[in-house]
Amino acid sequence: MDRPGAHADYSVIGTARNGWSRTPVAPHEVKDSDVVYVGGVETSVKVAASMGFIRPSAVGGYEDAGGSLGKPEATTVAPEDPDRGGEEVDMTERGGFEALEDVEARGILEEVTSVASTDDVHAAINEVVDQGGLSEKSIGRMAASMGITEEEAADKLERLNAGYTAQRNKVLEAEGIADEVADQFWHWAATMRAREGADALRKQFTNGNLDGFRGLAREFYRDALPATSPEVIVQAAEDSGMDAWVTREGRIILDIPGHGQLEYNSALNSGIIGTPRFQ
Known part of the structure; x- marks a missing residue:
């Protein structure tokens, strides 16, 4: 064949x-x-x-x-x-693949990847994912590759990172991760899904793929938030015009127009409601 x-x-x-x-x-x-x-x-x-x-x-x-x-x-x-x-x-x-929307950040990315070695790019990504930032050594290598000072390289790389952060936040906001829920999400991700969070970040950097963050957001709304902060879900449902309450057993019940009373997770998993504002 x-x-x-x-x-x-x-x-x-x-x-x-x-x-x-x-x-x-x-x-x-x-x-x-x-x-x-x-x-x-x-x-x-x-x-x-x-x-x-x-x-x-x-x-x-x-x-x-x-x-x-x-x-x-x-x-x-x-x-x-x-x-x-x-x-x-x-x-x-x-x-x-999802391209960076920030034009400046996209230009910096193209500049970096056109001159830096593959090993240096991989090393930089691993440092950001595993340590939360670039070492002075990595910044120095990038500066040498780009033909600029270390201070200029650090500034450009910081602006590139800001572009990635904005891209990530926009995706998460579309999944309902915003305002006070965002703090809870990041705490949950760091403490309960650290490996999955690192994988999602690495995929964003290497492939422009943000599906890992979408998956984490949906898991958070499905499993974590109902257990830790059911009142947030109840309030969001009420803000959307639904009646909602928590039973003695801890189940979240929504009274959804056209569907009647459904348990929150059942409505979410069936697609009757979505995570952002239940719409």
């Missing part, structure tokens, strides 16, 4: 994008840490090469293993997506 994509009618290396910022990368500049699409599936350049789809080029970077396959010149769009009727899809929609 042929490998998926072995006879693809498009250039695999033509789909190359920076592994961190997801901006298009010219074939002669492609690195192992960048990503390509094989048969519509995202994978790293290193993996694609090990599978024989691409190979190192004599002029630098990589090339298609069978030579240029020509269709399409896919530096801005991915191969056709069979799930969308053959429509060409912007590759940033794939794999859960």
